[in-house]
Amino acid sequence: MLKSIISLLSLTFTLSSFAASPIDFMTFPDSFECNDKFPHYSFCDAVEFKPWTEAEKDKIKSILKEIDRPELANFYKTIKEKGITKFHRVTYSSTWFPNSKMRRAEFIRQKENTLIWVNPTTNVIGITDKFFGSNNFIDPYTKLPRDTHAILHELAHVFDIAQKHISSEIKSDLGWSWDGKNDFIRDIDYQKSQDEFKEILVYIEQDNTNKTYYEDRIRGVKYGYPTLYSMTNSHECFAELITYYVLDPKAKEYMSQDIQTKLKEILQ
Known part of the structure; x- marks a missing residue:
């Protein structure tokens, strides 16, 4: 009987470990605040933050489910503990430059937009209009x-x-x-x-x-x-x-x- 209970508990633990996605910690804020210091207002002006639609969030969550692989368990644990954990919906991508006169980092919009980007200076993951509007390519x-x-x-x-x-x-x-x-x-x-x-x-x-x-x-x-x-x-x-x-x-x-x-x- 005891052996059966231990086996059942072991099975339950195994199933629950697969049921709980390690990527559930990623969030989808609808806005982002800039200021006159950092990140400067030019960042918000350059990328144009916007609220998520439910369809957009569902698409990203579906992809996260696809890349929820066992070999990435430590990968996600590291991101959760020390990394950037927010997906932001933006219109464009940007680049930054030092404004030595004002002693601050400022941002300008990039002409060639990307699908998705990470800005390590502001700790923002931005997903652009282009991500949702471009034709999808199936890898060979x-x-x-x-x-x-x-x-x-x-x-x-x-x-x-x-x-x-x-x-x-x-x-x-x-x-x-x-x-x-x-x-x-x-x-x-x-x-x-x-x-x-x-x-x-x-x-x-x-x-x-x-x-x-x-x-x-x-x-x-x-x-x-x-x-x-x-x-x-x-x-x-x-x-x-x-x-x-x-x-x-x-x-x-x-x-x-x-x-x-x-x-x-x-x-x-």
Whole structure:
């Protein structure tokens, strides 16, 4: 009898651990306050915060459910304890600059808007109009929508920020070196990879973003990385590697064993 009770309790605990999503701590505020110091009013003016619709929140929650993977348990625990935990609905993205005369950071709107962004200076995750208005691309390897990758990618940046930019500490383990002027990836023709990335950006100018994403993936994998974009700098590389290491069942076929070992160590 006692054995049966212990077994039942064990089963109940196991089921409850799967039922409680580790991403339930993420919230969806409808507004954000700026001031004359920090974050300056220019930040709110640049990105234009707006309230969420229920349909928009449901879409993000659905994606969070999709990326609620067991191997990311410590990843989410770290974000919950030390990271950014609010999704904000915005119209645009922004960049900042130091106003030395006024002794403050000010912000301006970016011309090329992104789907989703993280601003480490203001601790804001912004999801833009473009995220909800663009055509979704199905990844050729993961068979998941681009939106799913985008959310996990930005959460990987949050995870990085929560660990005081661990991506800078481990970039050598992820294949990066320094030549005295610039970072580059070892053991490949790095300049060629960057030239290829510039080539595929032409498709965006032709309003064919799906072609860009497709070529970005196919060509990146040939170099042993998930995307050409992941090869542009070590911070984006970190976020892309985590995203595809978790979501792409073929990742172990093209990522080096050294990179896989380091990612597994970080996530555990």
